[in-house]
Amino acid sequence: MAGLYKSDYENPVIRWIDTRLPIFSLMQKEYGTFPTPRNFNYFWNFGALALVTLVIMMATGIFLAMNYSPNTGLAFDSVQRIMRDVNYGWLLRYTHQNGASMFFMVVYIHIFRGFYYGSYKYPRELLWMIGVVILLLMMATAFMGYVLPWGQMSYWGATVITNLFSAIPVIGQTVVTWLWGGFSVDNPTLNRFFSLHYLLPFVLFGVVFLHVVALHITGSNNPLGIEVKTPQDTLPFHPYYTIKDSVGLCVFLIVFAVFVFFVPHTLGDPNNFIPANPLQTPADIVPEWYFLPFYAILRSVPNKLGGVTLMFASILVLFVLPWLDTSPVRSARFRPLYRPFIFVLVLSLFALGAVGAHKPEGLWVVLGRVCTAYYFLHFLVILPVLGVLERPLPLPESISRPVLGPPGGGGPMPAGAAAKPMEKS
Amino acid sequence: MAEPLAAATTAQHGQPDIVSKRDFLKLVTISGAAIGAGAFAWPFIASMNPSRDVLALSSVEVDLTPVQAGQGITVVWRGKPIFVRHRTEAEIKEAVDTPLQAMIEPVPDADRVKPGHAQWIVVIGICTHLGCVPLGNKPTDPRGDYGGWFCPCHGSQYDTAGRVRHGPAPLNLFLPPYAFESDTKIRIG
Numbered sequence: 213m214a215g216l217y218k219s220d221y222e223n224p225v226i227r228w229i230d231t232r233l234p235i236f237s238l239m240q241k242e243y244g245t246f247p248t249p250r251n252f253n254y255f256w257n258f259g260a261l262a263l264v265t266l267v268i269m270m271a272t273g274i275f276l277a278m279n280y281s282p283n284t285g286l287a288f289d290s291v292q293r294i295m296r297d298v299n300y301g302w303l304l305r306y307t308h309q310n311g312a313s314m315f316f317m318v319v320y321i322h323i324f325r326g327f328y329y330g331s332y333k334y335p336r337e338l339l340w341m342i343g344v345v346i347l348l349l350m351m352a353t354a355f356m357g358y359v360l361p362w363g364q365m366s367y368w369g370a371t372v373i374t375n376l377f378s379a380i381p382v383i384g385q386t387v388v389t390w391l392w393g394g395f396s397v398d399n400p401t402l403n404r405f406f407s408l409h410y411l412l413p414f415v416l417f418g419v420v421f422l423h424v425v426a427l428h429i430t431g432s433n434n435p436l437g438i439e440v441k442t443p444q445d446t447l448p449f450h451p452y453y454t455i456k457d458s459v460g461l462c463v464f465l466i467v468f469a470v471f472v473f474f475v476p477h478t479l480g481d482p483n484n485f486i487p488a489n490p491l492q493t494p495a496d497i498v499p500e501w502y503f504l505p506f507y508a509i510l511r512s513v514p515n516k517l518g519g520v521t522l523m524f525a526s527i528l529v530l531f532v533l534p535w536l537d538t539s540p541v542r543s544a545r546f547r548p549l550y551r552p553f554i555f556v557l558v559l560s561l562f563a564l565g566a567v568g569a570h571k572p573e574g575l576w577v578v579l580g581r582v583c584t585a586y587y588f589l590h591f592l593v594i595l596p597v598l599g600v601l602e603r604p605l606p607l608p609e610s611i612s613r614p615v616l617g618p619p620g621g622g623g624p625m626p627a628g629a630a631a632k633p634m635e636k637s
Numbered sequence: 638m639a640e641p642l643a644a645a646t647t648a649q650h651g652q653p654d655i656v657s658k659r660d661f662l663k664l665v666t667i668s669g670a671a672i673g674a675g676a677f678a679w680p681f682i683a684s685m686n687p688s689r690d691v692l693a694l695s696s697v698e699v700d701l702t703p704v705q706a707g708q709g710i711t712v713v714w715r716g717k718p719i720f721v722r723h724r725t726e727a728e729i730k731e732a733v734d735t736p737l738q739a740m741i742e743p744v745p746d747a748d749r750v751k752p753g754h755a756q757w758i759v760v761i762g763i764c765t766h767l768g769c770v771p772l773g774n775k776p777t778d779p780r781g782d783y784g785g786w787f788c789p790c791h792g793s794q795y796d797t798a799g800r801v802r803h804g805p806a807p808l809n810l811f812l813p814p815y816a817f818e819s820d821t822k823i824r825i826g
């Protein structure tokens with residue numbers, strides 16, 4: 213069926229484009245009138261914040277790359293030159309460096325939102341799994357980026373992480389040599405890490421696009437975890453959620469700016485001010501904060517292959533989470549048992565973070581093992597069993613009921629504002 | 638503030654008051670976002686300008702003693718070739734005596750050199766046509782019909798004061814900023 217798309221736009225230029233490539237109609241449908249549950253809380257800001265952070269990372273990264281040299285002899289000094297000589301180079305680098313932390317902070321909260329409100333359940337399983345792919349890509353990108361400034365932590369972080377693959381039976385060492393392009397982390401390694409660090413964010417961007425496409429098929433979950441039933445349950449995305457996202461964005465950018473302008477080194481490691489030295493490992497090797505819990509899991513197992521396996525498993529288990537949780541109720545609000553358990557999980561992740569930051573001695577070892585065990589227990593035993601044992605609280609009839617109806621609602625929306633968009637659509 | 642704004646929006650929508658408040662908020666929000674986006678873009682654009690280490694390279698000193706009359710040398714300043722040429726008496730006389738009408742961009746020789754140092758001509762060695770480096774610093778180079786420099790790319794010719802005498806170049810060779818520190822030393826930049 214050849215022919216033009218039927219566009220509603222009056223403006224002749226927009227109409228000319230829209231009838232041939234309905235990009236304006238598409239944006240209007242997906243971001244303008246897109247029906248969105250009316251009861252979002254601020255947890256629903258974090259997806260948009262993550263997208264903004266990804267764009268900030270790509271912008272600062274591309275401009276850093278204009279002055280960065282991916283060569284072992286030049287890398288460290290080229291980063292120092294960015295800090296001292298390049299106009300606003302310090303700003304670009306501090307934004308990129310702290311931006312990585314902000315990115316993980318935002319994405320971790322985004323994931324917690326998914327845990328708490330059961331966003332991974334039917335019909336959003338694939339949406340969730342694409343999210344886990346995003347997390348893995350982010351980790352790979354951040355790891356390779358951290359190698360680029362070629363400080364002591366860059367070098368030894370690269371050595372330790374690539375050596376994880378040596379735990380693979382039989383072919384381990386061959387794989388590691390292949391990753392390095394040599395017999396230690398050296399210039400070929402730095403070159404390929406730079407190339408991939410440039411590439412992966414764009415792959416990430418593509419996967420984020422798929423994430424959003426999947427989201428727009430199933431529609432968003434919401435704090436009550438019940439499906440949208442009538443148009444009264446929704447609001448058009450614009451202006452209601454563009455504004456709500458903007459408010460969250462302003463707060464987020466203030467937090468971001470405080471780190472960049474006042475405490476740019478708080479989240480970093482002072483050892484990375486020392487140029488890489490392949491002959492001397494720093495006294496205490498610690499990854500960036502966002503990797504600490506996984507690092508703690510790795511060290512909690514007194515067996516090389518076991519530790520590595522468990523560390524990867526701790527993320528891979530998220531892929532099957534939609535099928536491990538057997539409860540049909542999504543939101544933790546209506547799950548009296550799940551709710552305390554999910555907080556214990558968060559607590560154990562914080563504890564694992566602390567364990568990862570300390571030398572594996574005495575109580576830290578014990579704590580690490582207990583928390584690692586709990587982490588897997590939560591997903592593999594507690595969740596499947598809870599779905600059977602738990603008696604959920606009664607679910608509200610619809611989203612608009614508890615929001616608009618007086619008792620138990622606390623609905624912030626005046627009736628007038630609620631009625632208006634309905635007239636339009 | 639409120640009055641002209643209200644008037645403007647009334648004119649637009651033919652509706653008073655209620656509309657003007659929302660339009661005002663939209664205006665403030667959009668201009669706030671635009672200012673923010675501009676402030677965000679600024680450091681990115683500025684980072685592409687020459688950095689401090691590049692600017693720090695922007696002056697060089699040249700010792701003139703080894704340069705014999707009739708010869709020239711090429712030094713690098715800001716990544717560009719600078720021709721420093723020691724002119725002979727005959728060359729100076731010819732450059733001074735050439736009538737201005739004969740030139741494409743008429744400039745007297747006195748404006749091309751520093752007073753009291755007429756034997757030294759210092760020019761940026763980049764053809765004003767499309768940026769090639771003309772030949773002629775070495776006495777063995779082709780120097781064109783006017784004894785200065787000859788551009789191999791499209792045949793422009795310059796005289797010993799670096800003035801273009803034969804196209805397609807439209808302008809004389811540019812003069813870099815420089816000063817004599819002593820009779821045998823100049824500082825470019």
Ligand code: HEM
Pocket residue numbers: 266269270271272273274275276277280291305308309312315350353354355357358359360361409410412413414416484
């Ligand atoms: C997913 C988004 C990204 C993340 C999470 C990320 C993460 C990182 C991290 C953690 C560092 C080390 C910071 C330091 O200690 O200095 C880094 C450095 C770097 N990144 Fe990225 N990055 C991202 C996107 C990009 C992009 C798109 C580019 C474009 C080429 C880029 C170019 C660079 C460069 C040149 C460096 C070395 C300079 C420096 O250390 O500041 N990054 N990145």
Ligand code: FES
Pocket residue numbers: 764765766767768769788789790791792793805806
């Ligand atoms: S560039 Fe010299 S004549 Fe064209």
